Amino acid sequence: MVTGGIMQELFEYIFDTPDVRKLKGELKDSILFQGLSQKELDRVLSYAQLRSFKKGDHVFFEGDPGSAIYIILKGNIDIVKQNATKRVVLTQLSKGMFFGELALVHEIPRTATACVEEESLLLCLFKHDLDQIVKHYPRLANKVFVILSKILAQRLLDMNKRALEKAK
Amino acid sequence: MKRFNVLFVTGLVFLALAGFLLYKFWVITLNIVGGFLIYSLVSQCAAVLERKEIKGIRAKAAIGLFFLALAVAGALFIVLPFVEQVQTFAGQFPVLFEQFKEKIAELGSSAPFVTQLYESLRERLLKSFSGLFELSGPIITSMVTIPIIAVILLESGKKIKQKVFEAIPNDYFEVSVTIVHDSIGQVQNFLVAKSLESLALTIIYAVGFWVIGLPQPLVFGLVGGVLNIVPYLGPLLTLVPVGLAAVLSGGWSLFGLALIVLLFARLLDDAFLQTWLVSRFVAIHPLVVVLVTLIAGEVLGPIGLVVGIPVFVVAKILVMGMYTYLRALERHELYLAQEKGKQQNDANQKHHQVKADVF
Numbered sequence: 001m002v003t004g005g006i007m008q009e010l011f012e013y014i015f016d017t018p019d020v021r022k023l024k025g026e027l028k029d030s031i032l033f034q035g036l037s038q039k040e041l042d043r044v045l046s047y048a049q050l051r052s053f054k055k056g057d058h059v060f061f062e063g064d065p066g067s068a069i070y071i072i073l074k075g076n077i078d079i080v081k082q083n084a085t086k087r088v089v090l091t092q093l094s095k096g097m098f099f100g101e102l103a104l105v106h107e108i109p110r111t112a113t114a115c116v117e118e119e120s121l122l123l124c125l126f127k128h129d130l131d132q133i134v135k136h137y138p139r140l141a142n143k144v145f146v147i148l149s150k151i152l153a154q155r156l157l158d159m160n161k162r163a164l165e166k167a168k
Numbered sequence: 169m170k171r172f173n174v175l176f177v178t179g180l181v182f183l184a185l186a187g188f189l190l191y192k193f194w195v196i197t198l199n200i201v202g203g204f205l206i207y208s209l210v211s212q213c214a215a216v217l218e219r220k221e222i223k224g225i226r227a228k229a230a231i232g233l234f235f236l237a238l239a240v241a242g243a244l245f246i247v248l249p250f251v252e253q254v255q256t257f258a259g260q261f262p263v264l265f266e267q268f269k270e271k272i273a274e275l276g277s278s279a280p281f282v283t284q285l286y287e288s289l290r291e292r293l294l295k296s297f298s299g300l301f302e303l304s305g306p307i308i309t310s311m312v313t314i315p316i317i318a319v320i321l322l323e324s325g326k327k328i329k330q331k332v333f334e335a336i337p338n339d340y341f342e343v344s345v346t347i348v349h350d351s352i353g354q355v356q357n358f359l360v361a362k363s364l365e366s367l368a369l370t371i372i373y374a375v376g377f378w379v380i381g382l383p384q385p386l387v388f389g390l391v392g393g394v395l396n397i398v399p400y401l402g403p404l405l406t407l408v409p410v411g412l413a414a415v416l417s418g419g420w421s422l423f424g425l426a427l428i429v430l431l432f433a434r435l436l437d438d439a440f441l442q443t444w445l446v447s448r449f450v451a452i453h454p455l456v457v458v459l460v461t462l463i464a465g466e467v468l469g470p471i472g473l474v475v476g477i478p479v480f481v482v483a484k485i486l487v488m489g490m491y492t493y494l495r496a497l498e499r500h501e502l503y504l505a506q507e508k509g510k511q512q513n514d515a516n517q518k519h520h521q522v523k524a525d526v527f
Binding site: 049051053054057058059060061062063064065066067068082083084087113116124126127128132136137 | 215218219330338339342343345346347350353492496499500503506507510
């Protein structure tokens, strides 16, 4: 698609609701996109997709071949592990948080299920699209990966800390 | 019978039916595939321009000019020399054909089966040539419709994709998109790798044949490049026309040199091109390759020899994608049933609790 041009920008401006525009604007404050300029953020957004989910929907299921990261623009998501007898909520996520990031760096099936707890609006970035960013905008992709690595490292540190506290 | 098996068999039947329809209405298939190829190519160019901050009408003008230049260069440096070589070959053909017939007659006197083989081959070739003339109408129509399809896709491809994605239910969104991306990616990689390999071999063959003095090196280079799409058998199939042309125009010494060129190209292909480009995408057992090629050749004729393996690879990827998708469906249904069961349990417990509180 020959992208760009005044007409396309106008089309996007008309058909994006003010709410969505506001939510997209707030993305700059999201931990995943900190440090990106507005132009770089717009570029990432041009590859991402907005998708709304109803309460009770599932974003993905444990065991699925996963390939996307999701940023919560609105609503709440539960990350759940379930078997025939037990259902454990691992974590509850809300606006501004993201999940599914392992699929971008590691080709393993989803390790838990993401359940929608209240009507949500998610921004999805598929690995396929991130690969396009890596191919076409390597500096931008580098920035995103550095941020992602820092977040994953921080999570690992937190987990180590929690494991140590538990051991005590 | 398990539900998965029923769905999988139904899916296979649908795929086979789709394949049959695509084959039956091959002109439509050709148009769609051609349109998609041009769309992919132009999209790549648009992405390159976008990186350089060239957008909108300027991008369209630049792409238009680029393709115009490419068409002019192609016509001047490839099509014209190719047509010239084909014309020369056609001019020499009666003489070469007479020489060939004499050699066949010589061989036929000592081994009669050679004459029979020659007759059956001649009939098949004549049939193929008359078939080629019949194809000229649809091909000329396609030359007009393919660019139109490409332009439509360029103008609305993103919106079509969005609409298709929106139609997928949320519970199956990620798994569907992941499998579609994987399947399309694999098919694209395979086609790009095979095309690059064939292009490289065409150049190697053409240069090699030109160096040894084989007539019409570009024609035979192109024949070798196209036939290379058939793994393992491609080089052998190339040897037939090249060997014949070499024996008839320069005797056995030229045949020997042509053989060296073919072997050299094979060596380069095995050592570098296959390793770098194709091996990841053509992981098919040699026996399967031979069987698929034979069956495709029997069903579709000479075209089947060329398209058999690519069609098989694409079909394999689609079937594997369908398998993964149906397995995911099975898992989702199990999960949803467990979830429903638990909700029912919770509701029952709550009900009993309320009853107990009342009493």
